[in-house]
Amino acid sequence: MPKENFSLLSYKKLKELYKNNEKDQNKQLIYAKAYLAKAKKDNVSIEKARGWYFISLIHSGDKAIQYLDSTISYSKNLNDLNFPAYAYSRKAYELKYQSKYREAIDNFLIAEHIAKKNNPDFYHEVKYSIAVLRSEELGETNEALELYKQCFKYYKTKDVKSDKYSYAYQDVLFALADAYKALKQSDSSTYYNKLGYKESKLTKDYEYNALFILNEGANLVEKKKYYTAIDSIKKALPKMIYYKNIANLLASHYYLGKAYAGLGKEESAVQNFIKVDSIYSKTNKITPEFTSGYPYLISYFKNKKDKEKQLKYLNQFLHIDSLLNNNYKVLSKKLQKEYDTPNLILEKENLIESLQSNRTKSYWGIAVLFLLVTIATAFGFYQYKIKKKQYAQFEKLMNKVKEEPEIKTSEEVKEVKSVKSGIENIGINQEIVDQILQKLNHFEQTKGYLISNITVQSLSETFETNSKYISKVVNVFKEKTFIQYINDLRIEHALHALKEDHRLQKYTVQALALEFGFNNAESFSTAFYKKSGIKPVYFIKQLEKSYKV
The missing domain is CATH 1.10.10.60 (Homeodomain-like)
Known part of the structure; x- marks a missing residue:
């Protein structure tokens, strides 16, 4: 269709053409621009926002963020079901890919706050995204697990075999299995891996089916069932390559390395840990879960008296360790302040609202609340005394540590x-x-x-x-x-x-x-x-x- 006739098409038709050309971004860009031009001509704010959003999806990095900011600007006060929540969430992912974790958290939190008002589906999607960041980027598995459970409870009320909910549901099943694995609760991990395996079979999601096999293989490594673990991981590995799932390709080699190390097969363990390092060197992406292969490599090459490689992996490990440590200190404090605390306050507000609706129960609720406050105060005083004692010990040490210890003649x-x-x-x-x-x-x-x-x-x-x-x-x-x-x-x-x-x-x-x-x-x-x-x-x-x- 000639370009000048695009204005005759409806928003619905232009959106359909955009979605039907996912494999051809050049065509998508034409339809997205046509959509935006129509919205500007009609002067409809929400359609302008949607037009900029379509354009943002074709780009990445700073360019995508620029277009998403336009989406946010046009939809900020419209109370739409999707915008600006979608734009804030998408922007958070773009910032996360750039390792701008602090800004990413800001945008996730805004998206969650907006979606909570009128879009429960998207609200739980964002909650899941925050949980993933806490689990994978911060190592705060217990905190993430509670969020995953909330998402699981929500999706269980939906038709999880439908196209609308199947992928999100399997996302949560995988996350639950992975979190329980990290917490060494292997039986719970196996339960959700098996459930996910069955669901992905029924919905014919072959990539996720392989991911559940891989995750159970990793779980078996933690159980020290190394031969069975290796068999499972090797079954999943070709799928990770086929789907270009780089993050889980790294995970595959990491857990193969751990399994071979457990069996005492040093050469095979080292080969896989080196592949982990190779993937990290190309992507500059790694989470704390997958860093323990470096001490193994350092020790291996030390024993081999290969100082060059020993130094190489020692430097790499310390570099990663320093980067992760700095990022997580900032993020952890931010989440505690801006996510945990507001949600605790929200729980408190909900409790008060519930108390007001039932006068009889309110007395018990107030008593419980008073008891909790008393316990919290006592605990706070106890913590204060401990901190005071620790600081006194620190000052004592600082007075002693003024110069290098004297070596006797x-x-x-x-x-x-x-x-x-x-x-x-x-x-x-x-x-x-x-x-x-x-x-x-x-x-x-x-x-x-x-x-x-x-x-x-x-x-x-x-x-x-x-x-x-x-x-x-x-x-x-x-x-x-x-x-x-x-x-x-x-x-x-x-x-x-x-x-x-x-x-x-x-x-x-x-x-x-x-x-x-x-x-x-x-x-x-x-x-x-x-x-x-x-x-x-x-x-x-x-x-x-x-x-x-």
Whole structure:
């Protein structure tokens, strides 16, 4: 049809032509522009908004956001069922793709607020989107799970086999299964994976059918049923490639890596973890769930004495770790302030409204509310006391951590040895004791304790002496077990390093553990607390505050 005749077509016909040409964006753009031209000529605000929205769908990035802002501008005060809620949600996704998470959250929240008034279907779509962001981008699985449950409850009242609701319903089933997997509730995860598998079979959604197979494979990895897991993941993998589902292609290789690692098949595990890194390098997209392959690669290449690759994956891991950590700190606080709190207030308002409708029940409700407030106040006071105690401990540490710990001179070492020898005879030749003390002093000066997996046996080989001698000398002269001695040295160093090196303050606990010679975050955190009386996260938080003052 010639361009000049488009004005004769109805909005409905132009919209139909637009939708029927999804595979030809050039034609879509022609129909979208025709739609917008007609709306401008007729001066109908909602149709102008819809025209700009159609154009935005053909674009991405800043261009799409520009068109979506026009949609929002024309539809802001119209109380339409779809706009501007659709535009805010679409804009949120575009911002999310650009890793502008703070702005994305703002737009999701606005979309949800608008849709709540008159569009329950879209309201639950946006609620689901917020839940996905919390689960996948922030690792706030428990909070996301509650939102998924609300969506599941809503869709269960609909015809979930219809075209209108089947995809959204399967989205929620997959999200529930994935969340339960992350929370180590594998039986619940299996339940929703099986339910999703059946639904996707009935609706002939082959991509989602493969996703449920993949997700159950990942769940089986967590159950340590590695061979069955590998079989499931390999069945799903070709579909991820066929549908160009890059995010779940990355997930496939990650869980294959975990499964092979569980079986002790290092080479296969490393191949898959390297593929994870390769996909990340191309897309610059990864979530916290899939980062634990990096410590495996670092350890593998360390054992192989391949320092180049060890450094490569260490740098990559710390880079990812730092980016994720910074993004999530901001987002987590924002969601607590702008999403959790408003929804809690809404629940409170609904409760008050319910109380007013039934005078008899209201007395009980007020009593319960009073009890909750009392409990919350008591809990708040308890938290205040804990925080006060922690801060006092922090100040005490800061007063002590003013300079690097003093390393004893050779003469001081001999003096300590002499005093101890006067107290008891430890049954070791005096010359050997002298040698071990001097070597321990050198060991402390050179920070040998930062080497991971160090043991009394490995140190005795380095010192060319008996491990029992080292253990006994440390017990008597350091007045600690060997493990306590090593951990205390590491934590003393950590306290000074964190205070002096602001870069380290951006690391996560896992990254800091590796930095200071520990194998995992838990052992580092436990040793830190035992030595300092506070957790490393709290120490870093207070350091950051002290620099801002």
